[in-house]
Amino acid sequence: MPANRAVVAALAALGLALTATACDDAQGSTTAAASGPGSPSPTERVASMTGMRLLDKGREAFGRASSVRMTGFVVDEDSGRRTNVQLAADRKGQCAAKVDAEGKGEFEFVRTEGTLLYRPSAALLSALRGTEAAERYRDRWFRIPPTSEYxxxxxLCDLAGLPAFGDPNSSWSALAGEPGTVGGRASMGVQLNSTEEGAFTAHLAAEGAMVPLRMEDGWSESVGKTMTFDFTDYDVPVVLPALPAGSVVDGDLPAKAAA
Structure with a gap:
């Protein structure tokens, strides 16, 4: 999941990039106000953690997840074009995604048993190869070879490629952020940074397994302007679309057209 920043990797198919975390801050955490005597709540305990502790806990929790769904968008910094992405992936390498690139069209891709398949919408295929090709290959999946620009x-399907949280050996700095709520769940923010990937804000679940709930590009006022991804459906099996007999085409047709 892609050096492209974020949750993510390059969407070479359309020439877009998905951008998809900290000095050791012994005093960088935000502490929640005490609500009274007795044991602190789980959220209060999380709010007292340093940034590096939050990053470590997020890595541990994400590393135990068998699968996850990612839903969000990336805005290309040069063109301003927004790309919406829905993707579900698991540790076995199974993956199913839908991508809507503003002004370019929609496409899907799946990875199963080491094979990458790509299906452009009729509108996108028509733009790439003309109406005749779009009609001939309507609803077909193209098998993408490893040498393809696609x-x-x-x-994007590799959970180990998720910035900061996917690779436990990567070098990031982390600074504790603020408590909040993501999708109705209590969360704790952590500001992440690396020389190669840049700055991100992650929001971790403040109760239960401290999995990432959201990642956004940048810090403070820049958060969410160019990239935001929500993480849901942890450990839910990935459902791949049906591939009827005869629907898979050998050949990198759209990529050749784009070239």
């Missing part, structure tokens, strides 16, 4: 789409 092949990097598969990077």
């Amino acid at each position: 092949a990097s789409m598969a990077d």
Whole structure:
């Protein structure tokens, strides 16, 4: 999941990039106000953690997850074009995604048993190869070879590639942020940074397993302007679309057209 920043990797198919975390802050955490005598709540305990402790807990929780769904968007910094992404992936390499690139069209891709398949919408295929090709290959899936310019789409399917949380050995700095709520769940923010990938704000679940609930590009006033991804459906099996007999085409047709 892609050096492209964020949850993510390059969407080479359309020439867009998905951007998808900290000095050791011994005093960088935000402490929640005490509500009274007795044991602190789980949220209060999380709010007392340093940034590096939050990052470590997030890595541990994400590393135990068998699958996850990611839903969000990326805005290309040069063109301003927004790309919406829905993706579900698991540790076995199974993956199913839908991508809507503003002004370009929609497409889907799946990865199963090491094979990457790509299905452009009729509108996108028509733009790439004309109406005749769009009609001939309507609802067909193209098998993408490893040498294709499309092949990097598969990077989004690798959970180990998730910035900061996917790779436990990567070097990031982390500074504790603020408590909040994401999707109705109590959360704790952590500001992440690396020389290669840049700055991100992550929101971790403040109760239960401290999995990432959201990642946004940048800090403070820049948060959410160019990239936001929500993480849901942890440990829910990935459902791949049906591939009827004869629906898979050998050949990198759309990529050749784009070239």
